[in-house]
Amino acid sequence: xxxxxxxxxxxxxxxxxxxxxxRLGFAPCYHMYxxxxxxxxxxxxxxxxxxxxxxxxxxxxxxxxxxxxPAAAYWRELAEAHPGAKxxxxxxxxxxxxxxxxxxxxxxxxxxxxxxxxPVLRALPxxxxxxxxxxxxGALNRDRRAIGFDRDSAVGYFERHNAxxxxxxxxxxxxVYRVEQGWEPLCAFLGVPVPDGPFPRANDxxxxxxxxxxxxxxxxxxxxxxx
Numbered sequence: 001x002x003x004x005x006x007x008x009x010x011x012x013x014x015x016x017x018x019x020x021x022x023r024l025g026f027a028p029c030y031h032m033y034x035x036x037x038x039x040x041x042x043x044x045x046x047x048x049x050x051x052x053x054x055x056x057x058x059x060x061x062x063x064x065x066x067x068x069x070p071a072a073a074y075w076r077e078l079a080e081a082h083p084g085a086k087x088x089x090x091x092x093x094x095x096x097x098x099x100x101x102x103x104x105x106x107x108x109x110x111x112x113x114x115x116x117x118x119p120v121l122r123a124l125p126x127x128x129x130x131x132x133x134x135x136x137x138g139a140l141n142r143d144r145r146a147i148g149f150d151r152d153s154a155v156g157y158f159e160r161h162n163a164x165x166x167x168x169x170x171x172x173x174x175x176v177y178r179v180e181q182g183w184e185p186l187c188a189f190l191g192v193p194v195p196d197g198p199f200p201r202a203n204d205x206x207x208x209x210x211x212x213x214x215x216x217x218x219x220x221x222x223x224x225x226x227x
Contacts, residue, residue, distance in 0.1 A: 002060055002082045006067030007075035007165045008090030009158060011100040013179030014068035017090055019200040021065045024192050030066035037215045042132040045070050049139035056081045062223030070140055088175045089165045094155045104208040106149045129216055
């Protein structure tokens with residue numbers, strides 16, 4: 001049963017928040033890398049995006065928290081399905097967010113549009129992890145409102161998303177948070193002691209692609225579903 005739901009978009013410190021939540025006792029925490037590392041989870045999210053039954057208990061079985069895409073794209077549905085869970089909206093300066101996203105997560109869906117790479121990627125057998133990832137990403141993109149990857153369109157989407165989360169949840173249930181704020185506001189919101197040691201820093205732009213490739217071609221972790 002989820003106790004913490006991350007509503008922040010990717011590249012707002014979600015990987016660091018995942019580690020922090022797990023240190024605070026909300027382990028394991030579901031992140032996009034949990035999906036990328038598992039054929040079964042990719043198939044699960046493809047089914048969700050294509051209108052299949054949304055059995056959130058099955059999707060998040062064994063997890064106490066979730067952050068990052070694709071869970072963050074369904075923050076409203078998850079908040080309704082888990083009324084006792086608290087929600088964390090990770091934010092970042094919009095210009096800095098766009099600069100990071102443009103070099104990392106925005107490049108992934110653009111592969112589907114490339115006149116040379118797109119047909120090759122779509123031809124990958126679905127039983128392979130890269131093939132399943134491409135199909136899942138395509139399904140999720142069809143399910144969510146399309147956004148442009150130019151600066152104005154992307155930043156506009158980022159700001160609308162954050163504003164929608166802010167106005168939809170009561171303040172006692174929502175923490176609007178920047179990871180550079182560290183442990184204190186996060187621990188106060190969750191009602192847990194502040195741990196020793198610095199706040200974690202993970203998955204910066206410099207290591208994004210190496211971590212993504214390692215996860216996509218390596219073994220999936222986490223409880224529940226396997227390949």
